[in-house]
Amino acid sequence: MTDIDDAEEYEVAVVGGGPAGLQAALYTARLGHDTVVVNRGGGRAAMMLDTHNVVGVTEDVSGNEFLQTGREQIQSYGADYVQDLITEATRLDDGRFRLDGNEGAFVADRVVLGMGFNDERPDPPLPRTGKGLHYCLHCDAYMFIDRPVFVMGAGESAAHVAMIMLNFTDEVDLLLRGEDPQWSEETDERLRAHPVDVVHEDIASMTKSENGWLESFEFEDGEVRKYRGGFPMYGSNYNTDLAEQLGCEINDDGTVPVDDDGETSAEGVYAVGDLTPGHNQIPVAMGKGAQAGLAIHYELREFPRSLDEIREGGDVSPDEVPGLGDRIHAAAEEYEEARAPPIESESDSDSDSDSESASSEAEPAADDD
Structure with a gap:
């Protein structure tokens, strides 16, 4: 068995299905990259009885409803969503990453970590979260x-x-x-x-x-x-096990430092949302996820090729385009069929014109009758 023959291969693997991870996956999927979100379930957003401070989302929407809509969105654009707990992350010899979970294994060109943190809970007696106990x-x-x-x-x-x-x-x-x-x-x-x-x-x-x-x-x-x-106010436990396994630097407070695009100190590994420094807010997390998704797209997209690549390998062949992942290509065809009328070919247009001509020629005869 090799490092990848038992694993599903993707361009982008997002670990964590909160607002930041889903937003990153939404961008990479819509921009043409085979993407998987692997989520253990739960998380701070899932605990919300109401959603606050998100423009366009009313407060009667629970955290679970908000996340479910996000999952449906990424899947509609061809991303996969898998419920699993990733326990081990390694960098392969070819530069890609292998993620092993309790149920499956994944190999990807880029990894996005969005596992956030767990709030330290005080001892009971305590009210229910959202009904007297609030963390934000x-x-x-x-x-x-x-x-x-x-x-x-x-x-x-x-x-x-x-x-x-x-x-x-x-x-x-x-x-x-x-x-x-x-x-x-x-x-x-x-x-x-x-x-x-x-x-x-x-x-x-x-x-x-x-x-x-x-x-x-x-x-x-x-x-x-x-x-x-x-x-x-008892502190937070950041979920940094995978970041540490991949060689990412960790701040003294437990957060993972990143650059403006969300990339960690480990090349090809990104961190988004509450795992990183800054305000722990859904819109902030989504912004970080979007930025990471865009940055990954610029790194992975096939075209335009550089002059060095063209000079070494020749012109881009028509057979090489479009530069989409297989899953995304298939999903895009379904998306178009469901939401837009088919684009007529020239032969279809000619056939329609002939039918219209025949119809208008026949109409006077019908009037004569």
């Missing part, structure tokens, strides 16, 4: 205008988010849950200058409404405080 400040702060909100954690980020939430409401509690504060003296001075109530006791129990939304926490000292919801 920029997505969900709007929900807490003039409502009581908690921020949970004892580090720098928790203290800063608590102060930020004062832009939206005057009822902000910082819940230490029995931990000692870990923020700096400067942050402590700033925090004390803001009307944030720091609650030291841990949570003893929780009350939820009939629809599952958080109503209140009871603390170990017996005090009950009502909340619309809040933000746990």
Whole structure:
């Protein structure tokens, strides 16, 4: 068995089926490159009960509905979507990449990593994610205008988010849950200058409404405080195993550094979305995915050929065009048949003209009758 004879071959393999990975695949597929998205399932976007801050997508669209639409889009343009967990990634001797999963194996010219990160969850009792527990400040702060909100954690980020939430409401509690504060003296001075109530006791129990939304926490000292919801700030675990296997540099905070096109320090390996530095927002992730998809297209497209290639190999033969992957070519034909009328050939036009002439010649005879 060789390095590839048991694997499906593609030009582009995207690992991760979130907004960034799907957007990258949408571009590479529509631009003519055989593409596969391999997704383990789940992810932060899939947990969203509502979709926020995405122009053209209303808030009644859940994360799963949003992602399902994306999967259908890429498949309509010829990309494959596979549910699998990639556990091993290697660079082959020919420069391509092999990805091995629990169910299958894939070989590709370029790899896009879009596995994001997992939020660290605090210990229960906790409300359900989306119904009192929120992980995206920029997505969900709007929900807490003039409502009581908690921020949970004892580090720098928790203290800063608590102060930020004062832009939206005057009822902000910082819940230490029995931990000692870990923020700096400067942050402590700033925090004390803001009307944030720091609650030291841990949570003893929780009350939820009939629809599952958080109503209140009871603390170990017996005090009950009502909340619309809040933000746990306990850090993130970035999914960098494959990036490390492929030799990508990793930042101290766990993110994968990339250039303007999304390429990592490992040539041919791209990273997009929450795995990279920057705001963890769906539109930002989609922009990163689009940029990576475009950059990969410029690298992989067949034409125009360079002068060096032409001088060495001769002119481009008509038999070599169009420069599309097989899967994309087949999908494009189906797309045209489903959405556009067939393009008439010259012989069809001549035949139609002859029929029209014969018809108009016959019409007077019918009138005479």
